[in-house]
Amino acid sequence: MTTRPEASACRILGIDPGSQRTGFGIIDVDAAGKLTHVHHGALAVAGEDTFPLRLKRIFDELAAIIEVHRPAECGIERVFMARNPDSALKLGQARGAAICAVAAKGLAVHEYAPTEIKQAVVGSGRGDKAQVQHMVGFLLGLKGPLQPDAADALAIAVTHAHTRASLARVGIPRTAWRRR
Template sequence: MTLILGIDPGSQKTGFGIINQQGSRAEYVTSGIIRLPRESLPARLKIIFDNVSEIIAEYAPQEFAIEEVFMARDPKAAIKLGQARGAAIVAAVNADLPVFEYAAKSIKQAVVGTGAADKAQVQHMVKSLLKLPTVPPEDAADALAVALCHAHTHQSMIKLAGARTSRRGRAR
């Protein structure tokens, strides 16, 4: 059993989602959105840090996965996004969690099957994969998709490691 905290960072809204990975099966634990007030950026970064720290303290995840910064049309927006990511990552590192980072395209590929999926497709697949009664809000769904991407990547690495040791006939 591995609890994975996924984060979809943003300077206005930051999504979070926690799943419980048991072998190749993932179960929904919780998700939500950290809504940030129209305050200064440093004040919003503190809110992200404090909220992610509280989520970590309450649920005690073993792993932390976050979406990488993508280059938006607006460089200022990309910088703010990077700072929001940094606040969340520092909360994870302070809790001694390993941090895993995934590109948006990789997350969509892992969850939907195509790196060009739109938000509605991600929401639908997250609902389906986690057997949720309703479609989660966009930012929460994105955070759950980050966690699912990490779970799938981690599971694939375990399978690859097992294939290598069985081909060689011995464990390393």
């Protein structure tokens, strides 16, 4: 009898990038798929004097979080097209600062579209923020309301945990699974 490979235990960092507030969430997932909350929060960078200082703070603070909590893998939200081009560019730059912080610490970055994240956590790619917050709290056994950016980051970490487990069950290496 052959057994399918199981996803091994892992610590996952989820990042919800933003030019004013960047959410982060860290979870552990064991070999059986049980999710455990480790840490979460939001980096409020809007108070910096210049936009480049915001980007530096995102980079520095995420690098410090990675240093302290030592995640093995990272998921980040893919940028969606916004109506305002200036906002989209700033979001892309904040996302770039976050990706650089992760890459500088030697972690691969796994990207997820907003609809993938909602599908994985809520069961529908059209779920709203309140549903995401509620389900993240339920899945991780958290009490009380979650700050939206931190909830989104935890949802990204949960999405990555589910995706890596599914890929392990079907025997597809993550590097071969690329969504465009």
